[in-house]
Amino acid sequence: MLHESLIELDAIPVGRTGDGAGYTGWLRQLDLGGLSLTDVGSDPVRVVRAPRMLVGNQDDFYLLSIAQEDSSSLNGNVRSHLHRGDAVLLDSTAPFQLSADEFAHHLVLTLPRTDVARVTPVSRERVGRRIAAQNPVLRVLRATIKEIYANGERLDSDLLPELGNVLRELTFSVLRSDELTDQAGVNGLLGHQAQLLRMRDFIQRHLAEPDLSAKAVAAAFGVSVRYVEIVFRESGTSPARYIRSTRMEEARRNLASPQRRQRPIAAIARSVGIENPTVFTRMFRHFYDVTPSEYRQSQAGEHLRRSGTKTSPPR
Known part of the structure; x- marks a missing residue:
């Protein structure tokens, strides 16, 4: 499923042998217009955006991956240990890894790099760096996603693009906020x-x-x-x-x-x-x-x- 999703990825089981009997995992993708929201869970796994996948590939996205369980990311030489609620920004045009030794669960927001660049240019140092769960704007984003999933099938399809716009703006605000913790700064964003x-x-x-x-x-x-x-x-x-x-x-x-x-x-x-x-x-x-x-x-x-x-x- 990961291999055929919006951005091609490989998933390598961690510590599992045999034919995969008893495997637990899922991938649910919600198209919200200019942004997609993916809920992905798996037994211990290492998800890889390998260098070979970049050759001749036109994918040009940023992914904001929000950890629902402890995991880690590797982007270039930057390794980040993610606790529940933490997030990390990943770039589809560069190799990266997400891995978990226990059950892996991430909520991933995927949007075009060009959209992000127009609003808030992202430095190379920003990619792969942990965004703490305590970040107040990230907390708002998580609450919004929770509300979307809580409504489930009751969501009117006509509202999906509007919800996508809300999530896009919140994602931009998360990237602009960095480690912002003062209330006045949050209100301004x-x-x-x-x-x-x-x-x-x-x-x-x-x-x-x-x-x-x-x-x-x-x-x-x-x-x-x-x-x-x-x-x-x-x-x-x-x-x-x-x-x-x-x-x-x-x-x-x-x-x-x-x-x-x-x-x-x-x-x-x-x-x-x-x-x-x-x-x-x-x-x-x-x-x-x-x-x-x-x-x-x-x-x-x-x-x-x-x-x-x-x-x-x-x-």
Whole structure:
């Protein structure tokens, strides 16, 4: 599969003998217009862009490879050890290697060198050098890719080029950011759409905090409350509305979960940042037209019907 993919590569198993029986691996490629996104996993392997593949070859791409498991890269004399979440920029016009002694898993963004060169010229020293997982712009890129894969088959094909443009801009920003860690610099690199993804991720991770608000988001990102409101308004909502809907959706999932059936409703309310059970019930009814207890009972009944379990009527 690698041999016939967008950029010709060889895959050499590491520490495996025999006919490959029991091999585990995959390669899934998503075409997003001016950029492709590849999810590739494999048993221990060494992936090689060999010198012979460059002879007479017209491939002219940059690859930003994001490690999902520990691995290493070799580009010329530059060897980089990659931990989970780290990334490395590779050049299709030069030999390189990616290898892993344990299970290998990378997300690879491939885009034409000419596109990158027009926006952010890349020095020879930049290629093959590790980009740390803590890089704030790289974190945004990883969150965006995660959101794309989470939607899976539900993605409208008409949206794919738009998603490709978002990923292209984020990839350019990662390359420009280098080891950028100051919040002001990150804000200067990212547009509203990328900032929205970061803010949504922040809200999801802080749902349990009762004082979560546009003010808290603004303080975390070093921007004004007005800026946060503008970013959310462009997506058709407001920070307060998004926080409420995210809290209710998380609470709904918890109430429907068989594993949390014994958990008190008040505890579920607190887990999404609502300390007053009466307020929680009122909000939940507003969103779903039923109380939390009614919803939990209906989901329990549905679970029993699906499992084929018979219940006796209450006495």
